[in-house]
Amino acid sequence: GAGVSQTPSNKVTEKGKYVELRCDPISGHTALYWYRQSLGQGPEFLIYFQGTGAADDSGLPNDRFFAVRPEGSVSTLKIQRTERGDSAVYLCASSLAMGNSPLHFGNGTRLTVT
Amino acid sequence: AQSVTQLDSQVPVFEEAPVELRCNYSSSVSVYLFWYVQYPNQGLQLLLKYLSGSTLVESINGFEAEFNKSQTSFHLRKPSVHISDTAEYFCAVSGGSNYKLTFGKGTLLTVNP
Numbered sequence: 001g002a003g004v005s006q007t008p009s010n011k012v013t014e015k016g017k018y019v020e021l022r023c024d025p026i027s028g029h030t031a032l033y034w035y036r037q038s039l040g041q042g043p044e045f046l047i048y049f050q051g052t053g054a055a056d057d058s059g060l061p062n063d064r065f066f067a068v069r070p071e072g073s074v075s076t077l078k079i080q081r082t083e084r085g086d087s088a089v090y091l092c093a094s095s096l097a098m099g100n101s102p103l104h105f106g107n108g109t110r111l112t113v114t
Numbered sequence: 115a116q117s118v119t120q121l122d123s124q125v126p127v128f129e130e131a132p133v134e135l136r137c138n139y140s141s142s143v144s145v146y147l148f149w150y151v152q153y154p155n156q157g158l159q160l161l162l163k164y165l166s167g168s169t170l171v172e173s174i175n176g177f178e179a180e181f182n183k184s185q186t187s188f189h190l191r192k193p194s195v196h197i198s199d200t201a202e203y204f205c206a207v208s209g210g211s212n213y214k215l216t217f218g219k220g221t222l223l224t225v226n227p
Contacts, residue, residue: 004157033213042118042204042217043158056214091158095213103215105150105158 002026004106006092012112013082021077021109025094032075033103034067035091043091049075050097082113116141116207120218128226129197135190135221137179137205147188148206148215149179158204164188175199200225 005024013019025032031050035043045059052072060066064082069075079086089110093103121136139145149161162173169181179190188205202222206215 031213035215040219042206042219043215044217045214048213059214093158102160102163103158103213107155107157 004092004094004104006090006106006109008109009107010110010112012114015082015084015113017082017113019079019082019111021079021090021111023075023077023092023094023106025073025075025092026104027073028096029094029104030072030097031095031101032069033093033095034075034077035093037089037091037108039088046077046090079111082111084113087111087113116145116209116216118205118207118216118218120205120221122221123219124222124224126224126226127195130194132193133191133195133199133223135203135205135223137188137190137218139186139188139205139207141186141207141209143209146208147179147181148208149173149177149188149190150204150206150217151201152204152220153201161190161203195223195225197225197227199223 007022033048034046037043047067048056049069064080067077089108091108093105095101095103117140119138127133147164150158151161152158162171164171164181172178177192202220204220205218
């Protein structure tokens with residue numbers, strides 16, 4: 001069966017540009033999460049959606065980062081005015097619901113800001 | 115707030131040897147504990163988890179981890195590793211919810227023939 005799909009797998013952009021990263025969760029998963037993994041670090045929580053709404057966006061580093069999930073399925077992470085420090089692997093995960101359901105991660109999008 | 119410390123960034127072992135990957139956590143609330151594995155060129159996969167009940171949890175591929183509340187540890191062990199176990203292993207903790215995971219920096223396990 002299809003897992004969590006993230007596109008693109010790699011994205012190179014210039015400092016100051018705008019980027020969008022897409023996540024297709026597993027069909028039927030109501031919960032969706034974004035994490036960021038910098039080089040040599042473990043993943044860090046960014047934002048969590050339950051359905052269409054962002055239930056917890058406390059991990060977004062600043063207001064240049066924004067994420068949407070308008071129909072409760074696909075999500076887009078948007079980064080404005082990118083900085084070199086934004087370079088990282090952005091991971092998306094989905095699960096059936098909160099509670100004990102395991103998180104299923106995608107392969108990530110590697111973002112490089114030059 | 116929670117934090118996770120994985121004491122070894124790299125662990126090289128020979129095939130069929132036992133291995134222990136260490137994980138310590140800190141938290142002011144009751145926790146759920148997880149081990150995730152990332153094989154080369156693949157996404158993170160849940161290996162095993164402790165939510166409640168028995169402090170010893172096992173995975174389907176022979177790994178086990180024991181929750182030790184007094185030592186705030188959740189070390190991962192396998193009595194005999196295979197080359198296919200080569201991967202990066204991440205310990206993670208959540209403070210009672212399943213979504214806001216705090217991860218350690220990871221331990222790269224390399225199994226040599």
